[in-house]
Amino acid sequence: MSYEFHRFFYLLIAVVATAAVVAVSALILIYLERKVAGHVQRRPGPFEVGPHGVLQTVADALKLMGKQPFRPDGADRLLFWLAPILAFAPALPLLLPIPFGPVLTGLEVNLGLILILAFSGINALALCMAGWGSNNKWALLGAARAVAQSVGYEIPLLMSVLSVAFMTGTLNLSKIVAYQGPWPWHWNIFTQPLAFLIYFVCAVAETNRAPFDLPEAESELTAGFHTEYSGMGFGLFFLAEYTNMLVVCSVATALFLGGWQAPFLPGFWWFLIKIYLLLLIIIWFRWTFPRLRFDQLLNLNWKWLLPLGLANLMGTALLMKIF
């Protein structure tokens, strides 16, 4: 009894801590994104609220919370309000199995990777509900794009992850990290560069980030699936986007970049540094590239990533069998 209670208490702390990580990192990420955008465009970015505008995101969050929740006439009440919650809710279980440090894992499960892949699928459902429930044609187009995109890109993503799982022989993220060593040539990216590339492209696409931000493509679909959302409805989608970025980058770090394994600094800091490097690259992409067209997006997936992922998977399997 006491052991189970202990376990439960531990999980509770983990959930609360994860929620805190999500909230704080979202604030940091949004600030980072604006600053990077600003400096790339040779302007300062947010500058007025707080020193160098650090409190700008907080001010924006307060503004979003203060807005009246508004549902357009003819929108489906249940779907419309459920969608943003459903978009954000999976963020917690997604972050639980991730090993932030040698002993910093919220939920040590053997099938951690499966858990993450399973819960990440909910996002597509949320976008679909938002698009359909809004009773808006732009949103509908956005939702249709979101579903096709998520479903398509999940497959090569899965394959690249599987190649790593083949090599390490486990689906437990902590064990995958432990399998790798502290130096870069010990990391999985060294043995699986192609898988990492595929994973990263798919991760950007899965999180609907530019240049794959077609479901919201504001120059085409005004705002895509969240056209009709304002206030906290929009805020939750926004939060979900950044949390998803955090999740995919954490998984990438754990799978390919040796997780917390690195010399000199304590593991937790290394993990953070690696995550934020990946996040910076994703942000950098957004402020550099034009958007793909929808058919090009799917072509890239089905004609390039999928065959490459498959080949990589088979190659890995073959090599594992031989050696």
Added chain:
Amino acid sequence: MDSVNRIRDDVAGLWSLVKGLKVTGTCFARDQVTVHYPRAQVDNLRTFRGPIELVESPDDPRRPRCIACMTCAGVCPHGCITVVRKKPAKMEKGTEKGGGSDKGEAKKKARKGPATFTYDYTRCCLCGFCVENCPVRSIRFSSRGYLAGIDKGAFVFDLLEKFGEEERSQKPEPGVTSPATAG
């Protein structure tokens, strides 16, 4: 063959993406080019042509050079200038009544000039016809670039205001004030 070329083009295209990242990356590292407005202002405000203003008379900086000939009001495409002439007869009468002022000043007072000079900046298109066509070069552009107000009325300027300060300081002297200047 075509598809082979296309595949090659696609792969080569990856390099173009890296080059794009290089461009934005370099700009990220470079200085900003924008001006932090409330802390700093642009340095070329001097050449900016904002709302018009009246030029001081060369022999008496307290009065405008304007002779109230109405050319500016006539050439303005949008009718944003309203000038009311001083009535010279009343003016002379006024100065005579005052009596205290010397002869030279009385002569100046008798000169033609505007009683009111109202300028509606909300209708002005800054074309400069009034400036170009003023026979005595009494109108010039100011370089007021930072104008703000909360109602339209704030942009209807009385261009005699800056001269009015001096005139008002003279007001206590009885007889100098005439009904025309008061209006």
Added chain:
Amino acid sequence: MMSGWIEGLQPLGRLTDPYEKTGSSCSIVLAREDLRDAVVGLYEEGFFLEDITGMDFAEGFATVYHFDHPQEPCRASLYVTVSHQMPAIPSISDIFTGAEWHEREVADFFGIRFTGHPDPAPLLVPDDMDSPPLIKGEEDRIPFEGFLNACGGVDKPNASQLFSQGEPQHALPDPGLRRSEGEDDPDTMVINMGPQHPSTHGVLRVILRLDGEYIVEARPVIGYLHRMHEKMAETRTWVQYIPNMGRVDYLNAMAWNWAYVGAVERLAQIRAPERAEYIRVIVSELNRISSHLVWWGALLLDLGAFTPIMYGFEDREHILDLLQVLTGSRLTYSFFRPGGVAGDVNDDFLKGCLKFVRHMRERLPMYAELVTENIIFRRRTEGIGLLPLEMCRRYGATGPVVRGSNLAYDVRRVEPYSIYHRFDFKIPVDTGCDAMGRYCVRMAEIEESLKIVEQAVEQIPGGDHILKKSPGPRWKAPPGEAYFAVEGARGKIGVYVVSDGGPKPYRVKLRAPGFSNLSLFGELVRGALFADAVSILGSLDLVIPEIDR
């Protein structure tokens, strides 16, 4: 001189004033019944439609059709007259598809009916407008006879011949309001792109009928920004109207300034001093570059890249700073005057121009690296929005749009005005006919404009910047007509002025290049993907205030 089309026609009258005076090489008054024959002849000889202008005279309405040829300056003006009581003219929109919009515009402004028009709905004015805005009061009208006399009319027809025609005999069947294709198809959906949409750059509305992501039908709806500049012209004096030109197209105010001032100068038969012409060339080319820079950024913004517009604006800022020194404004310049320009340039300005030319040349490779070579950008524009040359001609498309379809038509070369013949520059063309072709043409034009600026700065002579006795705000223009065209950033800008000898214009017609360039959008995007519609719209470089006027 192309004149084969005129054979076999029996014009009711001719206007003999030479090209130098009117900007028109061949002006004839036609009976309504002969209009379509003449237009077919013009089409076969390779002419394109510039604009259709209505005019209100004492006896009735006169409609002027201006055609021009892309190889040589031989503007053909056809005058067709109808009575006030029964204003009906056969439509030519089945010959020149672009005439569809021009005719709707004339119908809006004058209430003239075009028989056989496929879609006679109001274009610029509100649907419930009850009186056409450009109809003059009884006392303001001048007789058409007088107008003909002022323009050197010979073989003058009598009024009864001209204006007493009844219903046109060659009237085409009136198809009524256009029904859209697939209107009843349950698998398609109508979606309104605009008037508030991030990619329509202002208040353009496009009614799209989508089948999934494919466009079945697209109908641009304009007029949300219509300010009736042409009516304003009739309430201001000749010079007072110049500030309006800065507002027609806010990105290319200098070219519009020039087109209007050029028309007035041609009407008055005055020439600006040499130095003024050089200043005009310098500021116009700088303005063209700044307009192209905004277009470049906006196109990339449409395609989802946020950063280029900031880089474009960064460079454009240098141009604005230069022009601010000269004109005092940064966007809506009213700098040109009949007989010169409003201000003189000094050495600092000229040095600044050369410095900018050097700076811009250093920046262009960066533009190419960031955008032109980018694989995503290329895939989004190559082969998108294929615009055959024949279609350009049917719609009267000009500027980079037609040059992107491999026709080296540039007013600066074909109908050289001012001193453009003195400069060494190329007319960039592209064989692509696609969005990428139009993109490449504009990017090359920036370089050519830099070359022109460089040469003009080197060659600029001393002297006055404006005539000693230039027309003032109360100046009265001699009676007559004049057409003047310049090459704007978006294509051929044409201004047609008619004077009755008074201080105010009798009629001013503004030919906006974007008007014709947008009218082909509906046909161009049919069958394209929705995302392509955005890149096509961006590649046409539309400025809505110019189109709506």
